[in-house]
Amino acid sequence: MASHVGLVPPTPAPYKDNEPKAAEKIDYLNLPCPIPYEEIHREALMSLKPELFEGMRFDFTKGLNQKFSLSHSVFMGPMEVPSQATETIKIPTAHYEFGANFLDPKLMLFGRILTDGRLNARMKCDLTDNLSLKANAQLTNEPHMSHGMVNFDYKGKDFRTQFQLGNGALFGASYIQSVTPHLSLGSEVFWAGQHRKSGIGLAARYNNDKMVATGQVASTGMVALSYVQKVSEKVSLASDFMYNYMSRDVTASFGYDYILRQCRLRGKIDSNGCTAAFLEERLNMGLNFILSAEIDHWKKDYKFGFGLTVGE
Amino acid sequence: MASQSRKGGKNRSGQEGVLARVTNTISQSSIVQQGKLVASDAAFVTKKLLKSTGKAAWIAGTTFLILVVPLIIEMDREQQMNELEMQQASLLGTPPVAPQK
Numbered sequence: 211m212a213s214h215v216g217l218v219p220p221t222p223a224p225y226k227d228n229e230p231k232a233a234e235k236i237d238y239l240n241l242p243c244p245i246p247y248e249e250i251h252r253e254a255l256m257s258l259k260p261e262l263f264e265g266m267r268f269d270f271t272k273g274l275n276q277k278f279s280l281s282h283s284v285f286m287g288p289m290e291v292p293s294q295a296t297e298t299i300k301i302p303t304a305h306y307e308f309g310a311n312f313l314d315p316k317l318m319l320f321g322r323i324l325t326d327g328r329l330n331a332r333m334k335c336d337l338t339d340n341l342s343l344k345a346n347a348q349l350t351n352e353p354h355m356s357h358g359m360v361n362f363d364y365k366g367k368d369f370r371t372q373f374q375l376g377n378g379a380l381f382g383a384s385y386i387q388s389v390t391p392h393l394s395l396g397s398e399v400f401w402a403g404q405h406r407k408s409g410i411g412l413a414a415r416y417n418n419d420k421m422v423a424t425g426q427v428a429s430t431g432m433v434a435l436s437y438v439q440k441v442s443e444k445v446s447l448a449s450d451f452m453y454n455y456m457s458r459d460v461t462a463s464f465g466y467d468y469i470l471r472q473c474r475l476r477g478k479i480d481s482n483g484c485t486a487a488f489l490e491e492r493l494n495m496g497l498n499f500i501l502s503a504e505i506d507h508w509k510k511d512y513k514f515g516f517g518l519t520v521g522e
Numbered sequence: 523m524a525s526q527s528r529k530g531g532k533n534r535s536g537q538e539g540v541l542a543r544v545t546n547t548i549s550q551s552s553i554v555q556q557g558k559l560v561a562s563d564a565a566f567v568t569k570k571l572l573k574s575t576g577k578a579a580w581i582a583g584t585t586f587l588i589l590v591v592p593l594i595i596e597m598d599r600e601q602q603m604n605e606l607e608m609q610q611a612s613l614l615g616t617p618p619v620a621p622q623k
């Protein structure tokens with residue numbers, strides 16, 4: 211995008227300002243490819259929803275090959291059990307997770323298995339240049355809690371479509387199109403056979419070099435708006451607003467994301483009275499120290515965690 | 523006579539009688555009653571205010587501790603590293619300060 215600095219002196223004549231802008235006409239046949247529909251809130255999610263945890267976490271990733279790597283991970287800490295009472299019940303658990311990753315330009319395989327019997331598998335395969343297949347599955351010991359999903363993505367010149375099949379007769383389709391170099395609009399439809407629910411959603415995303423604004427509405431009653439402003443190359447501020455018009459639930463949150471040379475610090479404060487911070491500090495090459503803190507003032511629930519990540 | 527002795531009685535413990543009557547009237551007067559009510563209300567409100575200020579101070583303090591203190595620490599470290607780099611760059615014969623990001 212050519213900048214207009216130096217092209218137009220800031221004169222009070224308004225018609226002069228419009229001329230160079232008209233000279234840079236938008237080439238509607240050459241629009242960029244939009245972000246995939248499910249990643250439309252990507253920047254806001256990355257800044258506002260880090261992986262907060264409570265307890266101790268240790269991750270070790272070892273690359274055996276250029277394409278193949280193994281990972282070992284230990285987690286010890288209280289896990290929240292959902293309960294009807296207002297008090298949250300925490301049960302101390304510990305588990306070890308073994309994983310293997312295979313990365314190829316055309317094929318990516320990712321598998322994780324935990325000591326409590328859960329298996330997580332993901333696959334992404336580029337069938338052709340434009341068509342790619344993604345699948346993911348989660349298997350558990352408990353009956354009826356396993357699920358899997360298959361996605362077919364087609365990437366066009368300035369649009370993307372996706373078709374989704376899941377177990378339990380879940381069908382979904384989404385389409386997103388770039389309308390101008392900055393604005394892209396999309397919509398999605400889904401049908402869940404098991405719960406006999408169907409829905410339709412619309413989304414819009416406007417992005418600039420400095421900011422990203424997205425909005426999403428779904429017929430399940432959810433309205434989500436987000437705005438991320440890149441204040442400098444190290445700092446970005448994000449805010450998010452979610453409203454459910456069926457259950458009248460409103461949540462607004464503000465956060466910051468500082469990406470410095472030695473660390474990455476993300477902090478956020480919520481309208482539910484929650485504040486959280488997540489720090490990843492690089493102690494050495496390949497050695498990262500993680501600290502996570504979450505305070506919920508209304509429920510008086512305090513969660514602090516620390517961890518270490520070894521490996522690239 | 524009886525009235526005289528009564529009067530005498532009243533006069534001997536007359537001082538107390540007068541004092542008691544005066545303090546009674548004062549303590550039962552409406553102003554004093556209202557004053558008492560106001561004082562107890564004020565005490566109640568002050569206690570509540572102190573408690574809620576304490577609560578607010580606690581919330582503000584812990585939120586500041588979680589959100590701002592790591593930020594200050596990290597920005598300070600970043601600044602120190604920058605200064606160190608500038609020093610080293612100037613020591614090594616002033617090469618052009620290339621942004622090594």
